[in-house]
Amino acid sequence: MKIANIIVLIVVFALYYQQSYAQQPGKTDAIxxxxxWYDQYGKVVSAHGANIIQEKNLFYLFGxxxxxxxxxxxxxxxxxxxxxxxxxxxxxxxxxxxxxxLGPNRIGERPKVMKNSKTGEFIMYMHVDTLGxxxxxxxxxxxxxxxxxxQFQGALLFNGKPxxxxxxxxxxxxxxxxYLLTHGGVIHxxxxxxxxxxxxxxxxxxxxxxxxxxxxxxxxxYFIGSHLTxxxxxxxxxxxxxxxxxxxxxxxxxxPKDQLTWxxxxxxxxxxxxxxxxxxxxxxxxxxxPRQLSAATYVWQPIKFYGDSISLPSYLDAWNIxxxxxxxxEKNSIYQTIEHDDKRIQYxxxxxxxxxxxxxxxxxxxxxxxxxxxFSGTQIGLQTVVLPxxxxxxxxxxxxxxxxxxxxxxDMYSKVPAARIVFLSPVLPKAKYKLTISTAGERxxxxxxxxxxxxxxxxxxxxxKLMIKE
Ligand code: DGJ
Numbered sequence: 001m002k003i004a005n006i007i008v009l010i011v012v013f014a015l016y017y018q019q020s021y022a023q024q025p026g027k028t029d030a031i032x033x034x035x036x037w038y039d040q041y042g043k044v045v046s047a048h049g050a051n052i053i054q055e056k057n058l059f060y061l062f063g064x065x066x067x068x069x070x071x072x073x074x075x076x077x078x079x080x081x082x083x084x085x086x087x088x089x090x091x092x093x094x095x096x097x098x099x100x101x102l103g104p105n106r107i108g109e110r111p112k113v114m115k116n117s118k119t120g121e122f123i124m125y126m127h128v129d130t131l132g133x134x135x136x137x138x139x140x141x142x143x144x145x146x147x148x149x150x151q152f153q154g155a156l157l158f159n160g161k162p163x164x165x166x167x168x169x170x171x172x173x174x175x176x177x178x179y180l181l182t183h184g185g186v187i188h189x190x191x192x193x194x195x196x197x198x199x200x201x202x203x204x205x206x207x208x209x210x211x212x213x214x215x216x217x218x219x220x221x222y223f224i225g226s227h228l229t230x231x232x233x234x235x236x237x238x239x240x241x242x243x244x245x246x247x248x249x250x251x252x253x254x255x256p257k258d259q260l261t262w263x264x265x266x267x268x269x270x271x272x273x274x275x276x277x278x279x280x281x282x283x284x285x286x287x288x289x290p291r292q293l294s295a296a297t298y299v300w301q302p303i304k305f306y307g308d309s310i311s312l313p314s315y316l317d318a319w320n321i322x323x324x325x326x327x328x329x330e331k332n333s334i335y336q337t338i339e340h341d342d343k344r345i346q347y348x349x350x351x352x353x354x355x356x357x358x359x360x361x362x363x364x365x366x367x368x369x370x371x372x373x374x375f376s377g378t379q380i381g382l383q384t385v386v387l388p389x390x391x392x393x394x395x396x397x398x399x400x401x402x403x404x405x406x407x408x409x410x411d412m413y414s415k416v417p418a419a420r421i422v423f424l425s426p427v428l429p430k431a432k433y434k435l436t437i438s439t440a441g442e443r444x445x446x447x448x449x450x451x452x453x454x455x456x457x458x459x460x461x462x463x464x465k466l467m468i469k470e
Contacts, residue, residue, distance in 0.1 A: 016214055021405045027427035028085040030318040030331040034263070034286055035381075038224075039079065039089040045175075047077045047087075047292055048285045049110035049211075051170065051200065051268040052059045055146050058115055059084055059270075061075055061095060062111045064126065066292035068409070072131060073108035076124070077270040078147045084272075084281075084300075084321060087405045093148035094124060094141050101128050101139065102152050104253035108139075110267065112170040115146070123194040124150045127166050133449055137162040138180060140195065156180065158188060158197035160426070167210040169268065171244075174216065179244065181212035185223060187244055201244050214282055215269040220308050224266045224282075230448040231287035232455070233260040240308055253313040254282070254303075262315045263300035263386070263414050274326020279303075281321075282312060288411040289446045289455070295392060295411035302328045317421050335381060335467035338373065347371045349439075356385045356462070357417045364431060365460040367393070370438035373466055380435050381424040381467035391443030391459035397425055400432045407451065410437075413444050413456040419464060430470070437463065 017369035022042030037045040047063025054060075061079040093113065097103045107129035115122050121142055128139040141150035155162035165182035172178050178190035180197065185205030188197045216222070221241050227234040237256060239248035250365030255261045272279045280303040288295035301312045302319065318331040338344065340362045341353065349369030351362050361384075362371070363459035373380075380397065390412035397406040401468070408424050425435075438461075445455035 005214065021399075021426065021428065022166050023086065025088070026083075026086055030085060030320050031300050032318045032421070032424060033301065033316070034297050034420055035422055035424050036294070036297060036410070037087060038406075039087055041089060042406070043089065044294060045079060045087050045089075045122040047079055048292065048296055048298075049267050051112040051282060052270045052283070052286075053113055053115060053146070055115065058082060060090070060113070060146055061087060062110065064109055066296065068291045068293045071107070071290070071292075073102055073106045076108065076111040076126065076150075080147075083323065090147040091149070093143070094126075094150040094152065097152055100152075102126075105131055105215055105262060107131060107133065111164075112168070112268070113146075114170055114172050114194060116178070117176050119193055120144070121194075122146050122150070125156065125168060125170055127168050128155075129166065133166065138168050138182065139162050142195070150169075153195070154457045156195070156197060158200070163188065163197065164213070167212060169212045169214065171214040173244070179214070181214055181223075183208070183210045184214060185209045185212065185224070185225065185239070185248065186248035188213075200248055202248075205239060205246070205248050208398065211266045211284075213266045213269050215271060217278070217280065217305070222269070222310055223248060224269065225259070226265045230452070231289045231446065232453055233263050233265055233286065235259070236261040236266050236284075237347075251309060254310060259315075260414075260416050260417060262299050262301065263416060263418070264310060269303065270322065272321065272326055273320065277326040277328075279321055279326050279328050280310075286411075288413075288444050291411070291444070293391060294409040295444070297411070304329055315418070330395070333467070335379075335469055337383075338466040340463045340465060340466060342466075345371050345373050345463075356387060357419060359419055360384050361385055361465055362463045363460050364439055365458055366439060367441055368395065368438070369461075370436055371463060372436040373432055374432065374434045375468055376430070376432045377468050377470045378430050379425050379427050379469040380433065381421055382420050382435075382437065382463070383465040383467060384420060384462045385417060385464055386410050386412055386420050386422070387417050387460065387462060388413070388415055389456060389458035389460050390414070390462055391456050392440035393461040394438045394440045395423055396436045396438075398434050398436075405433065409440060409443055412461055421467070424467070427469075435466070437461065467468060
């Protein structure tokens with residue numbers, strides 16, 4: 001065999017071997033909330049403060065790319081999906097600029113993309129700021145291709161002046177008119193080409209009202225937003241109106257009180273119209289500062305309607321949507337569970353057994369505490385009880401040769417205790433694997449610009465159950 005052929009074979013084998021541990025296309029079988037998702041390269045999907053637009057039978061997800069080391073802007077990612085379950089990384093739709101307002105050491109948040117049907121262009125809007133959140137405005141970028149690269153144009157202007165607001169969103173009405181939403185509930189109408197603002201459609205409804213997300217069902221507009229608590233989650237609330245210019249009627253919370261919107265903050269509502277029903281998908285962020293790349297996750301839940309009231313009445317770990325009919329159904333667990341005190345789990349270091357939220361668990365905050373489980377199968381997951389004094393856990397999944405299949409930081413913190421799935425590995429070739437979960441010795445914890453402190457009070461990790469698929 002010629003040397004060139006041998007090299008080709010080695011490269012093909014190396015690529016296959018490397019990719020066999022990434023999430024295989026089509027393998028994710030539901031919308032799972034609150035756990036890291038993996039793309040076709042086995043990398044964690046990083047797209048927060050996101051929105052989705054549909055184009056030619058594909059859904060495109062745009063969101064903030066993050067790192068685990070700094071809050072500085074590192075670009076906006078674009079992923080695509082046929083089914084809303086499996087996300088393929090397309091590209092960094094808007095990369096960090098070499099200098100300027102979206103250059104190094106700046107803030108870029110909440111990208112939202114809309115297609116302008118008159119020009120055929122895709123317009124991306126975003127919150128631009130200094131690292132300390134002291135000089136915000138709404139910027140925009142333009143691309144002829146949906147995935148980008150988008151060309152940053154600077155500030156979106158209204159009468160020649162920038163909109164000096166931070167949290168923002170967008171809404172496209174049924175007549176094709178585009179709107180910019182900013183915190184407080186202000187709505188501005190965009191020009192025909194979506195590149196400037198022509199009118200203030202609605203004045204401030206409430207102070208705060210961050211992360212604005214608006215959708216329309218029939219003749220009613222629903223306007224969702226959050227209280228102002230930095231990256232900490234709170235009880236999001238909403239207004240309704242039959243006109244974008246109001247009057248807006250306060251309708252209360254969108255999820256049961258004190259559940260903190262199932263531990264998330266709104267960012268967008270995606271309408272999915274099918275032959276039998278139209279589903280409105282609530283997209284929320286479960287932030288995890290400072291490890292926003294590895295440990296921040298997504299809370300995507302179907303909105304339920306009761307007349308013109310809306311709610312997320314219960315938390316669905318996993319659910320399915322039939323894109324043809326628009327119908328949704330909760331997914332029953334397909335996993336065999338292994339309790340935390342199963343003899344096959346090997347605990348090392350200082351652990352305590354206790355009962356939290358009526359669930360028996362093993363807990364530790366000791367340095368170098370770990371537990372390991374060896375199994376034969378195709379997938380493994382972890383259920384914990386998220387708690388106010390939980391921190392980050394390190395998760396490592398290795399194959400029989402000790403090769404690392406998945407390595408991730410998992411956030412077990414929540415201000416509201418709840419039993420939750422926090423990890424599911426990609427679907428793997430059936431074989432023997434070992435999962436090790438250990439204390440990371442750190443926790444989500446931060447102060448905002450007013451020096452108010454938020455987050456977890458300790459570095460505990462909590463094991464409730466492992467989940468296995470053969
Ligand atoms: C809350 C906002 O909703 C987020 O987008 C982010 O800007 C944080 N504040 C920063 O504290």
